[in-house]
Amino acid sequence: MQIAIDDxxxxxxxxxxxxxxxxxxxxSRGVPREDLVVEMTKIFYVDLDEFNRVMRRS
Structure with missing residues (x-):
């Protein structure tokens, strides 16, 4: 069995x-507020609790 290495x-x-x-x-790139979490999780592992705190404050 081969193990894939994700670089x-x-x-x-x-x-x-x-x-x-x-x-x-x-x-700034025009992503609607309701789509931010979807776009961010495509790119990053996001602490969702902290994300929600940030969104409540802004």
Whole structure:
């Protein structure tokens, strides 16, 4: 059995400032607010509790 090595692992977004930066970038590119979490989880592993806190504050 061969084991696949994933050399393009997703980055983890767990810090508030990193999540806010990703949100700001996606919003500046025209991603609707309701689609932010979907787009972010395509690219990153996101701490969803922290993401929800960030979204409530903005």
């Amino acid at each position: 393009c692992a997703k980055r983890r977004l767990t810090e508030r400032v990193d999540i806010m930066t990703a949100v700001n970038i996606l919003e």
